Amino acid sequence: MKKILVTGATGQIGTELVTALRERYGADNVVAAGHRAQADRELRESGPYCTLDVRDAPELEQVVREHRIDTIFHMAALLSATAEKNPWLAWDVNMNGLLTVLEVAREHRCAIFSPSSIGAFGPGTPADDTPQDTIQRPTTMYGITKLSGELLCDYYFRRFGIDARGLRFPGLISWKTPPGGGTTDYAVEIFHAAIKERRYECFLKEGTRLDMMYMPDALRAAIELMEVEPSRLAHRNAFNVTAMSFAPEEIAAEIRKHIPDFSMSYKVDPVRQAIADSWPHHMDDSAARREWGWKPEYDLAAMVKEMLEKLGEQKREG
Numbered sequence: 231m232k233k234i235l236v237t238g239a240t241g242q243i244g245t246e247l248v249t250a251l252r253e254r255y256g257a258d259n260v261v262a263a264g265h266r267a268q269a270d271r272e273l274r275e276s277g278p279y280c281t282l283d284v285r286d287a288p289e290l291e292q293v294v295r296e297h298r299i300d301t302i303f304h305m306a307a308l309l310s311a312t313a314e315k316n317p318w319l320a321w322d323v324n325m326n327g328l329l330t331v332l333e334v335a336r337e338h339r340c341a342i343f344s345p346s347s348i349g350a351f352g353p354g355t356p357a358d359d360t361p362q363d364t365i366q367r368p369t370t371m372y373g374i375t376k377l378s379g380e381l382l383c384d385y386y387f388r389r390f391g392i393d394a395r396g397l398r399f400p401g402l403i404s405w406k407t408p409p410g411g412g413t414t415d416y417a418v419e420i421f422h423a424a425i426k427e428r429r430y431e432c433f434l435k436e437g438t439r440l441d442m443m444y445m446p447d448a449l450r451a452a453i454e455l456m457e458v459e460p461s462r463l464a465h466r467n468a469f470n471v472t473a474m475s476f477a478p479e480e481i482a483a484e485i486r487k488h489i490p491d492f493s494m495s496y497k498v499d500p501v502r503q504a505i506a507d508s509w510p511h512h513m514d515d516s517a518a519r520r521e522w523g524w525k526p527e528y529d530l531a532a533m534v535k536e537m538l539e540k541l542g543e544q545k546r547e548g
Contacts, residue, residue: 233259235299237284237331238306240264242410243345243402243448245273247303250449252277261297265306284327290334301456303343304331310349310372311502312411317371324375325382332386332394341393343456346380346468348400348441349373349413353508360510362470362517369508380468387466395455396467398513400441402448403533405540413505417442417481421537424485424492425545432478433499439511441472444528444536451524458522465521470513473526474533484534 234251238244239262248262249272257277264273265283273279280293284306293299306327313320328344335342351360352367366377383394401414409415416432423430443451451471460466482494518524528536 232301233261233297233299234301234303235261235263235293235297236303236305237263237282237327238265238304239273239279241305241307242309242404242407242412243399243445244303244305245407246404246445247305247449247452248273249276250453251303254453261293261299263293285322285330287330287334290330291337294334294338294340299338299340301341301343302331302335303452303456304328305345307345307375308372309410309412310347310370310505311413311415313372313375314370314501314505320371321375324372325378328379328382332382332392335392335394336386336390339392341456342383342386342395343452344379344383344394344396344467345452346376346396346398347372348398348509348513349505350376350380350398350468351508351510355510357511360470360513362465362514370505372505373508383467393460394467395463397451397455397469397471397518399448400443400472400513402443402445403537404445405537405544406445413502413509414440414442416478420478420481420485420494421541424489425538425541428489428491429493429495430482431495431497432482433497433502434478434506435496435498435503436479437477438503438506439475439477440506440509441475441511441513443471443473443526444533447473447526447528450527451518454524455518455522463521465517469518469521469524470515471518471524471526472513472515473528474530475512476530481530481534484530485538488535488538
């Protein structure tokens with residue numbers, strides 16, 4: 231990777247990914263592209279930034295050509311809960327955006343990172359120790375676009391030789407960026423509520439166990455995968471990766487170790503609960519561990535401790 235473009239750079243993952251990539255490869259070598267004219271000040275001031283609709287092929291091609299891009303981290307997408315509110319827009323952005331990126335990559339011989347998700351699975355998928363290769367029949371528009379994206383990336387590799395790679399991310403937790411319309415957003419909201427109000431009303435029911443990952447591990451996983459020699463990869467695309475699996479009451483209990491008077495109640499959102507119920511409880515990520523050495527650094531206890539510390543500092547400074 232010499233010249234990198236990050237689409238969806240103002241999103242939940244993109245904002246932090248740009249920073250991590252600029253620290254690793256140099257600020258001038260990482261172009262951040264977002265759909266909003268107004269971007270985070272740090273994002274704009276730390277390196278090149280442009281406004282971009284990933285469905286606009288000529289605009290995307292101009293950015294790739296102008297900056298001599300050789301690698302694209304394609305992070306632009308509508309997330310699960312947002313996608314269910316507007317499935318037509320989700321299909322347009324998630325699928326037509328990806329197809330546009332792949333076509334430009336084909337023309338300019340760029341490598342591609344395209345993230346998938348636990349949402350690419352469905353209720354017929356084994357929920358415990360979900361295999362790398364298994365039945366995938368998602369029941370949400372988000373999941374359908376993610377599964378279609380996996381297949382499309384594999385097609386462009388086989389048909390055109392495009393170096394397309396990706397990860398099936400679990401729920402991601404970060405203190406830096408706000409939730410972005412996902413089903414696992416409760417695992418971010420709960421920290422803000424714990425610090426500000428000492429209580430939280432959870433939109434998923436007790437016992438809803440899902441895979442999760444702290445953002446530093448997610449960023450490292452994406453970068454490490456793109457740096458691996460292609461000959462090591464049997465799957466290349468849509469690797470299961472995870473770091474921890476927990477239910478709402480378990481993260482609440484861990485928070486209470488630091489904030490003893492914290493309490494949590496439940497007000498279930500039927501839409502997001504239905505989405506969560508269709509997802510795995512825990513993925514088997516042994517293929518990623520075997521093929522390119524994936525290993526998380528944060529477990530639940532370490533993640534909770536750091537989240538509370540960072541958000542506490544943020545509150546004091548603000």
